[in-house]
Amino acid sequence: MNPSSSALRNAILWLLLLSTVTSFVMSESEERQTYIIHMDHSQKPASFPTHETWHRATVDSLSPSLSDGEDKFLYSYNHVAHGFSARLTPSELAKIEKSPAHQATIKESFGKLFTTHSSKFLGLKHSSGLWPTSSYGEGVIIGILDTGIWPESAYFCDKGMPPVPPRWKGECENGTAFSPSNCNRKLIGARSFSKGLAAAGLNISKMYDYDSARDFAGHGTHTSSTAAGAPVIGVSHFGYASGTARGIVPRAHVAMYKVLWASDTYESASSDVLAGMDQAIADGVDIMSLSLGILLTPYFNDVIAIASLSAIEKGIVVVCAAGNDGAYNSTYNGAPWIITVGAGTIDRSFVATSTLGNGLTIEGTSYFPQSVDIADAQVYYGKDNPDKAKCLLSALDPKEIAGKVVLCDNNNTVDLDSQVQELDNKGAYGAILLSDELNLYPEDYSIPVVVIPTSSGAPIKDYLTRENNATVSMRFLQTKLGTTPAPLVADFSSRGPDPINPSILKPDILAPGVDILAAVVTNMPFMEVGLYDLVTNYALYSGTSMAAPHIAGVAALLKAMHKDWSPAAIKSAMMTTAYTMDNTGTTLKDQRWRHAATPLDFGAGQINPNKAMDPGLIYDLNLQDFIEFLCSLGYTDKQMSAVIRRGQWNCGRSNGDLNYPSFIAVYSNKTGSTKVKSFNRVVTNVGDDSSVYQAIVASPKEMTVIVQPSNLTFTHKYEKQSFHLTIEVDKLATGVTYGYLKWVDQHNHVVSSPIVAISY
Ligand SMILES: *[C@@H]1O[C@H](CO)[C@@H](O)[C@H](O)[C@H]1NC(C)=O
Ligand SMILES: *[C@@H]1O[C@H](CO)[C@@H](O)[C@H](O)[C@H]1NC(C)=O
Numbered sequence: 001m002n003p004s005s006s007a008l009r010n011a012i013l014w015l016l017l018l019s020t021v022t023s024f025v026m027s028e029s030e031e032r033q034t035y036i037i038h039m040d041h042s043q044k045p046a047s048f049p050t051h052e053t054w055h056r057a058t059v060d061s062l063s064p065s066l067s068d069g070e071d072k073f074l075y076s077y078n079h080v081a082h083g084f085s086a087r088l089t090p091s092e093l094a095k096i097e098k099s100p101a102h103q104a105t106i107k108e109s110f111g112k113l114f115t116t117h118s119s120k121f122l123g124l125k126h127s128s129g130l131w132p133t134s135s136y137g138e139g140v141i142i143g144i145l146d147t148g149i150w151p152e153s154a155y156f157c158d159k160g161m162p163p164v165p166p167r168w169k170g171e172c173e174n175g176t177a178f179s180p181s182n183c184n185r186k187l188i189g190a191r192s193f194s195k196g197l198a199a200a201g202l203n204i205s206k207m208y209d210y211d212s213a214r215d216f217a218g219h220g221t222h223t224s225s226t227a228a229g230a231p232v233i234g235v236s237h238f239g240y241a242s243g244t245a246r247g248i249v250p251r252a253h254v255a256m257y258k259v260l261w262a263s264d265t266y267e268s269a270s271s272d273v274l275a276g277m278d279q280a281i282a283d284g285v286d287i288m289s290l291s292l293g294i295l296l297t298p299y300f301n302d303v304i305a306i307a308s309l310s311a312i313e314k315g316i317v318v319v320c321a322a323g324n325d326g327a328y329n330s331t332y333n334g335a336p337w338i339i340t341v342g343a344g345t346i347d348r349s350f351v352a353t354s355t356l357g358n359g360l361t362i363e364g365t366s367y368f369p370q371s372v373d374i375a376d377a378q379v380y381y382g383k384d385n386p387d388k389a390k391c392l393l394s395a396l397d398p399k400e401i402a403g404k405v406v407l408c409d410n411n412n413t414v415d416l417d418s419q420v421q422e423l424d425n426k427g428a429y430g431a432i433l434l435s436d437e438l439n440l441y442p443e444d445y446s447i448p449v450v451v452i453p454t455s456s457g458a459p460i461k462d463y464l465t466r467e468n469n470a471t472v473s474m475r476f477l478q479t480k481l482g483t484t485p486a487p488l489v490a491d492f493s494s495r496g497p498d499p500i501n502p503s504i505l506k507p508d509i510l511a512p513g514v515d516i517l518a519a520v521v522t523n524m525p526f527m528e529v530g531l532y533d534l535v536t537n538y539a540l541y542s543g544t545s546m547a548a549p550h551i552a553g554v555a556a557l558l559k560a561m562h563k564d565w566s567p568a569a570i571k572s573a574m575m576t577t578a579y580t581m582d583n584t585g586t587t588l589k590d591q592r593w594r595h596a597a598t599p600l601d602f603g604a605g606q607i608n609p610n611k612a613m614d615p616g617l618i619y620d621l622n623l624q625d626f627i628e629f630l631c632s633l634g635y636t637d638k639q640m641s642a643v644i645r646r647g648q649w650n651c652g653r654s655n656g657d658l659n660y661p662s663f664i665a666v667y668s669n670k671t672g673s674t675k676v677k678s679f680n681r682v683v684t685n686v687g688d689d690s691s692v693y694q695a696i697v698a699s700p701k702e703m704t705v706i707v708q709p710s711n712l713t714f715t716h717k718y719e720k721q722s723f724h725l726t727i728e729v730d731k732l733a734t735g736v737t738y739g740y741l742k743w744v745d746q747h748n749h750v751v752s753s754p755i756v757a758i759s760y
């Protein structure tokens with residue numbers, strides 16, 4: 001498999017290294033490991049001019065410099081955290097931890113990435129709505145933390161872009177295959193962070209990756225162009241999905257912070273991610289987008305959660321991918337100040353048609369990259385041998401299948417990628433795979449293959465069983481729009497409840513993340529077909545990695561339009577206007593099983609950008625609200641100060657009931673436990689001066705929802721009103737029960753929140 005497919009596979013599978021990796025052994029007897037140390041900045045002795053000099057001196061005082069001349073000091077952090085990272089022995093760490101200025105220690109951990117038409121599917125139009133109203137996001141700066149960027153892509157052309165905002169403090173760093181001249185008015189910053197990985201033993205200059213902000217794997221180029229790519233004419237994936245493409249915010253500036261490195265062992269170190277986020281804040285980004293995840297840990301050990309809270313405090317919106325585990329209770333990046341994004345499909349499909357010798361025509365999915373037309377080819381079906389019928393690996397005889405189109409009745413048991421490779425190796429001309437599995441990706445189509453759902457398989461098998469001299473004609477390279485139902489919740493999208501804090505509904509929202517066409521790198525082939533390596537400027541990728549930059553883009557448009565909105569207000573606007581119906585008018589379904597999905601799958605629903613610009617009411621939150629929320633989690637003082645970077649704070653009402661735009665109650669089914677939960681919320685009027693909202697509750701019979709008061713009257717903009725909501729769920733209810741609260745006014749605003757109860 002070529003490196004690009006393995007990078008994409010990582011994006012889709014998103015393996016996590018769950019164990020902490022020890023750094024290489026030093027000449028001393030004790031092993032060094034990387035730690036992130038939180039310090040109380042108020043304790044800095046006046047003799048040190050800066051925090052960094054103090055941090056360095058603290059590390060230098062521990063032991064003589066290392067024999068190999070390596071620096072054991074990695075980064076000083078000033079925005080996302082107060083403290084530093086360094087390679088320390090256990091005894092050095094113990095010394096630092098005794099210092100009165102020490103607040104907390106986090107061990108280095110390692111993470112992975114989650115890996116033309118989507119802006120149109122989201123309803124963005126040139127004639128009206130969020131695009132023209134926000135001037136296409138003019139002047140907003142989006143910081144992307146990812147695998148780097150391919151600056152030559154036409155998506156990063158700066159023709160017609162406004163000048164770089166004077167407030168921008170970022171830089172384009174020089175490095176391998178990257179120089180400051182690669183930046184322009186579209187790509188305004190590019191930096192890379194690898195000290196943490198280097199400390200863990202990864203020598204970047206020995207790897208195939210570039211030691212600079214240049215993208216090796218394609219993931220960061222894809223996410224950046226999805227969020228803020230300039231319009232490009234004539235974009236396609238080998239002829240599929242062709243047309244004019246652009247990012248969600250065509251007039252925003254982009255800054256790349258490379259924190260993910262192409263490697264077989266490590267992808268990303270938490271100390272590097274923290275350094276990238278620290279720099280992004282210092283540089284002046286407005287939005288941060290992260291399509292990666294590290295570990296599922298409480299917030300005080302989670303560098304993305306900690307750094308995001310600092311960003312939020314400075315008014316920066318942080319958007320993160322929810323993860324690609326597909327299972328319930330598997331969302332990543334679920335801190336309540338982060339916008340956590342799940343992935344959905346769009347209404348576009350890539351099809352091939354197969355016409356059998358008896359005239360029957362059946363449509364299936366194919367990404368085969370050449371416009372071959374196969375006419376009356378012979379078909380092989382191992383109907384007398386179950387292993388051959390399923391095309392089990394090594395059951396096939398090359399003599400029987402060479403030059404033929406092979407039917408594989410997989411019955412969902414086989415890894416389709418290995419099967420296609422096996423068919424290719426054994427000389428098959430093409431294949432029809434009967435399968436409902438969704439694990440064959442565009443770069444796996446090395447021979448003409450079509451995947452047909454098992455439910456459509458019976459007439460094909462019937463024909464092949466009766467006909468000894470069966471033939472098929474096949475036509476590839478067809479793109480269909482208007483596919484129904486769409487969107488569907490992608491099978492790989494991580495589902496709630498949030499494993500770290502089930503009392504906040506996650507994911508927050510859904511955005512397109514399946515077969516998204518955007519820019520990639522051209523340093524290596526995307527795939528192989530026969531003897532040919534195929535290179536492309538644009539490719540289809542899937543993952544919650546692809547969904548997050550859509551939301552980052554919409555957040556940038558909203559920010560351009562409403563400069564005074566807080567990150568929580570922007571998130572609320574997107575969540576309360578999201579939709580939960582697909583294009584057939586029924587509740588969003590699950591891609592794999594096609595049953596009705598719930599808010600644990602799609603959060604508040606699919607992003608609806610044009611509605612989000614005028615939400616009517618918002619559920620706002622500020623830092624003090626998050627502090628009161630953290631106080632309710634029972635953290636120690638040191639843990640608290642690590643998250644909020646303060647020595648002192650006010651727990652107020654120590655309130656776990658955040659003013660969140662969704663509601664969730666989790667009940668255990670201990671006999672006799674009452675299933676009642678109450679919430680308090682405050683909404684702010686951001687719509688018309690005078691409006692009267694009425695509460696409309698939709699809930700199933702097992703769930704009773706009471707809202708008081710049921711009418712809210714506003715007489716001026718920015719006025720706040722509070723209400724109280726109580727859920728009572730039937731004692732016998734099991735699993736997920738959900739409904740909605742909708743505040744509806746006379747001006748057509750509908751402010752919708754999911755209400756979810758889970759009974760175990
Ligand atoms: C930029 O980086 C390249 C590659 O590392 C190096 O050869 C070149 O000298 C650097 N240029 C400057 C101005 O530092
Ligand atoms: C990394 O590899 C390069 C090239 O082989 C070598 O020059 C350099 O010294 C290595 N650095 C470390 C820290 O091992």
Ligand SMILES: *[C@@H]1O[C@H](CO)[C@@H](O)[C@H](O)[C@H]1NC(C)=O
Binds near residue numbers: 411
């Ligand atoms: C297909 O799989 C299903 C479920 O795993 C099983 O019940 C059925 O017998 C299988 N059919 C064949 C033909 O193997």
Ligand SMILES: *[C@@H]1O[C@H](CO)[C@@H](O)[C@H](O)[C@H]1NC(C)=O
Binds near residue numbers: 376
């Ligand atoms: C099978 O079909 C092919 C193509 O139509 C034809 O050339 C061949 O003679 C047929 N063989 C038999 C045994 O009917």
Ligand SMILES: *[C@@H]1O[C@H](CO)[C@@H](O)[C@H](O)[C@H]1NC(C)=O
Binds near residue numbers: 296329500
């Ligand atoms: C959810 O996941 C967390 C962390 O993996 C685990 O501790 C918890 O028990 C899980 N909850 C449920 C309901 O499965």
Ligand SMILES: *[C@@H]1O[C@H](CO)[C@@H](O)[C@H](O)[C@H]1NC(C)=O
Binds near residue numbers: 692694711
């Ligand atoms: C709430 O408003 C609706 C519509 O304006 C009105 O019909 C209803 O009587 C009001 N209810 C209360 C309790 O004021």
Ligand SMILES: *[C@@H]1O[C@H](CO)[C@@H](O)[C@H](O)[C@H]1NC(C)=O
Binds near residue numbers: 669670760
């Ligand atoms: C919930 O109750 C049912 C029936 O009483 C029982 O079978 C099940 O194990 C319980 N589940 C939990 C998580 O306690």
